[in-house]
Amino acid sequence: MANDDEIYLIDMWRIVVREWRWFIGVGLIVVAATFAYLHHARSQWEATAWIQIGQVGSAPVGQDPHVEAFSRTVERLETRNFQDAVLDSVGVPVDGPAGRLYRGSMKIEQLAYANIIKLRVRGYSPEDAKQLATATATVLQDVHSRLGAMPLALARDRLDALESELKEAEANRRHLATEATGKGDTAALAAIALATNNAEIRGLEHARADLASRLLANYTYETSTAWPVYAPKDRVFPNTLLTAGIGLLAAAFLASLAAVARHALRVRPVRAGVSVHAA
Structure with a gap:
């Protein structure tokens, strides 16, 4: 036997029809709140560098030739001092809304197989986001230039020294x-020294060519940007379609909840009266 407190779909529909004023009223309030949020929320755009x-390339064999290891570079990008230096370079207040958004939105992805770090930051306009991403790359380039x-x-x-040694050997x-080309012991000794000298020259030429390459x-x-910084024209926050969809679902849920609650309040006195009469 079914429990009297269970609500089936047909019952829900009857409740909604009976309490349509509450259903529509609450639904309209939630929808209005959703679209008011979409209208007044400050838009954000994201740029990728x-x-x-x-x-x-002259680093010893077996050592990382990069100016700075990927892990250390990521840690550097995440430090407050570095981020403040980036904001100062473009004249953005470090404790202002744009500065807080820049620090809070920074996302870093290591693409070690491509020798690239993918960086994403946000701004309150496509131009601001692009400027901040570009400034981040520029400040990092300055730091790495000093390190390298x-x-x-x-x-x-070392290459100049090899050039000098090679000219002297030649x-x-x-x-x-x-x-x-002469005769006697002097010529014989010169021939032996010449063979040694030729081997030395070949070694110097090889070292020079290797270092030059x-x-x-x-x-x-x-350090530089592999491709131009990209900032799409569409904002990333708030997402209009996603927010509107969530708002509509919330409106349907809360409106149904309000209708059921109102129905429960309406029928409670009736049930109470029936119980007293039966007793």
Whole structure:
């Protein structure tokens, strides 16, 4: 036997029809509140930057050639000092609404296989979001330029030294080649020294070519954005379709709840009266 307190769909429909004023009233209030929120909520836009971490190709074999490890770069991006430096660079108050939104919305994703960090930040306009994402990449580039300045300078000094040693060895080879054309012990010793000198020159040429190739743009480059910063025209918050859908569902639920509550209050005195009469 069914419990009298159970409510079936047909019963719900009858209650809604009977209490239609409450159903429509509460539903309209929730819908109005939803669209008022959509109208007055401050819109936010999101920009995405793909930052390629710089590297110095002359790093010793087995060591990370990047100017800064990915994990340390992510930690740097998340620090308050770095974020404040970015905000200061574009004239945004660090404790203002735009500054708080920038810090709170920052999302970082490591794409180590592509040597890229994907960065997303928000602003109160597409232009603001794009400016903040660009400034983040620029400030990081400045920091990494300072970190990589010394290793790069040492590599270039080493290349200059190899060039100097190679020129000296080639001049010595010309001298030894002249002496080796003579006769006697001096010529024999010069021939032996010439063979050693040729091996030295080959080693220097190989080292110079290897270091020069490591300093090419393929292996040595600064931190920069891999592609232009992207900021879509559509806002990301509030999401109109999602918010409207949730609002409509909430309106239907709360309106039904209000109708049921009103119906329960209406029939309670009737049941009480019937119980007293039966007793």
